[in-house]
Amino acid sequence: MKILYAAAEVVPFVKTGGLADVAFSLPKALKKLGMDIRVILPKYKDIPKKFLDQMSLIKEFEVSLGDNKKYCGIYSLEYQEIPFYFIDNEEYFKREGLYGYWDDGERYSYFSKAIIEFMGQIDFIPDVLHCNDWHTGMVMALLDSYYRKEAPFNKIKKVFTIHNLRYQGIFPKEILRDLLSLGEEYFHLNALEFYGKVNFMKAGIGFSDIITTVSETYAKEIQFSYYGENLDGFLRHHRHQLVGIVNGIDYDIYNPMTDKNIYVPYQTSxxxxxxxxxxxxxxxxxxxxxxxxxxxxxxxxxxxxxxxxxxxxxxxxxxxxxxxxxxxxxxxxxxxxxxxxxxxxxxxxxxxxxxxxxxxxxxxxxxxxxxxxxxxxxxxxxxxxxxxxxxxxxxxxxxxxxxxxxxxxxxxxxxxxxxxxxxxxxxxxxxxxxxxxxxxxxxxxxxxxxxxxxSDYSWKKSAQKYQELYHTLVKGENFESQ
CATH class of the missing domain: 3.40.50.2000 (Glycogen Phosphorylase B;)
Structure with a gap:
């Protein structure tokens, strides 16, 4: 089974929060289960030089962003047996830090479109495309718009994970037409419209086959107004596709017997x-x-x-x-x-x-x-x-x-x-x-x-649950959340 895992940050390359840890350790666990999993992220300036020096440029092409054509370079690097791909565009990613810029809507519109172009350019059409948080949510709507009936893209199953519902990627409506080339049919309450603006998180929720979030309790909580960040009604509408799978941690990194960062190794002593x-x-x-x-x-x-x-x-x-x-x-x-x-x-x-x-x-x-x-x-x-x-x-x-x-x-x-x-x-x-x-x-x-x-909170059990989800989707079986 072929999986493309898309995230805006991944350990050990760049990190601002827990998403980065998950975006490395979950693919690592899925790789151990025999999956052909590959990870894609932006080529940020903040990536350490030791990794930049190991990357190889494998493809160059242009990405359409509204009426403009934008350069896209694809760099690759294998790390711990997982292929990583880095989307290169210095205009958008050669900056200090990852987020918080005035043009984040444009930057991650570009990233979303580049992910789709990438799949065709390197001839890797995954069985499952797994996107994470708002930065990659728009990929799901773009796939629906451009490739709903076009083989082999129409066979791709879509999984979207909410790591933190608070951060949604909300931008002016003009992005829809000027950058994403999406029509008015995508601007309504059951699609991307959010109080007169465009919501990238809604794109991920509304156009995916399965929505996961990072614990069972959080999957329930976000369907209520206190935790729902104004998307609780939308999530209740999609509750039959929503499942909570608790995150794990990488037991190789966090191991009291082998951890070189601690003073004295120990296990149960x-x-x-x-x-x-x-x-x-x-x-x-x-x-x-x-x-x-x-x-x-x-x-x-x-x-x-x-x-x-x-x-x-x-x-x-x-x-x-x-x-x-x-x-x-x-x-x-x-x-x-x-x-x-x-x-x-x-x-x-x-x-x-x-x-x-x-x-x-x-x-x-x-x-x-x-x-x-x-x-x-x-x-x-x-x-x-x-x-x-x-x-x-x-x-x-x-x-x-x-x-x-x-x-x-x-x-x-x-x-x-x-x-x-x-x-x-x-x-x-x-x-x-x-x-x-x-x-x-x-x-x-x-x-x-x-x-x-x-207590066992390694990725072993949770990765198996993701594997089961992927198989359910690819086999065309009905999915029902718990």
Whole structure:
């Protein structure tokens, strides 16, 4: 089976969020299942030179964008046995960063059209085209418009994954005609129209055979107004095509036995985990004491991540016998508030308003508890990484956090973390205090950590579910979401 996987960012080439991790680790897992899977993304300026130097130019052609012809070069690179293709156009992609430019509508209209041209140019017509988030959503509408009846393109099955519904790619109506060459028949409520504008996310939802999102709970949540970002009605209309499949993480990258970023390799040895904790405390200027519970957050400093809740109770929390580490960048207001608290409580709070993959690994390995009180969380990868390193998550019960963290049951001893339901700072603090009390019972704590270490959130199960979806589509069988 041939799969073309299209995404705007892919690890290890470029990354702004979890999409990039998934866009590498899922194809890697599908490759292991015997699929001919290839990945396509833009050739950004930010791609490290070591990868740029390995790329080969394999094709050059022009892409029609309205009345204009735009250059397109296709570069290829095989990485970990997966073929990657990079769409080259310096006008659109030779810039710092990936998104946030005034002409993003034009840039990703070009990217969408280039993906379609690419398939014919290199003679790779996939059985399944799998697109991700708004940046590639328009590909689905373009395929419907240009190739609905034209072989072999009309045989391609279309899968679209929503990673985060908040970001939709909404642009002026003129894009439809001036760039995409789509007629008025595509500008209505059941197609691309969205409050008088064009919505790329709607294109992906409305013109795909199957819509997936990154956890079962999030697939349900986005059909209601609180989480639906004004697309809940549209998603309810397409609910029979919608399925939630929880993301996994790459167990080769996140492996406490082989991870070169952490201080001491370990598997189930809690003693060696404590060695990582002591080294982390020393590196970040905290008092190196293994008996003090160490909380951590590796996060984007954004309201959706629950930073307001944390700031509301942080000083109260720091009155307890506890230490805390925060790593991440984001809203300057949150950065400044956290930095000021870090200066006020230097012996208890380490605030690091930058991002370092190496330090993140050290924190996952060295902390005792991982705090993730998100307002909403489509899937979340951080809690899965924390579990992999035996660091117990404290999460709010939303999206993928609810699906992956099983709260500790004091009567049965089951669970792999802690959770709270209401978006309320003191509900969260109550659960944190409960976790800190259990931490004092070393026997209970050791059992909980071992449960966390046994949690399997590799891509194996989820990749098999995607494989089944693809087979269902290609065989022409009826698909019914759960």
């Amino acid at each position: 809690l003693k060696k985990k404590q060695e990582n904790k002591i080294s982390l405390q020393k590196q970040l200027g905290l008092s190196p004491q293994k008996h003090i519970p160490l909380l951590a957050m590796v996060t984007r400093l954004d309201s959706m991540k629950g930073i307001d809740l944390v700031l509301h109770i942080l000083e109260e929390l720091l009155q307890l016998d506890v230490q805390m580490i925060v790593l991440g960048t984001g809203d300057k207001k949150y950065e400044d508030l956290l930095k000021n608290l870090g200066k006020k409580y230097p012996e208890k709070l380490s605030v690091n308003t930058f991002f370092s993959e190496e330090l993140a690994h050290k924190i996952y390995a060295g902390a005792d508890l991982f705090l993730m009180p998100s307002k909403f969380e489509p899937c979340g990868l951080s809690q899965l990484i924390a579990l992999r390193y035996g660091t117990l998550p404290i999460v709010r019960e939303t999206g993928g956090l609810k699906d992956t963290v099983k709260p500790y049951n004091e009567y049965t001893g089951e669970g792999n973390g802690f959770s709270f339901a209401n978006y309320n700072a003191h509900d969260m603090l109550h659960v944190i205090k409960n976790a800190l009390n259990i931490y004092q019972d070393k026997e209970k704590w050791a059992k909980l950590v071992k449960c966390a270490l046994k």
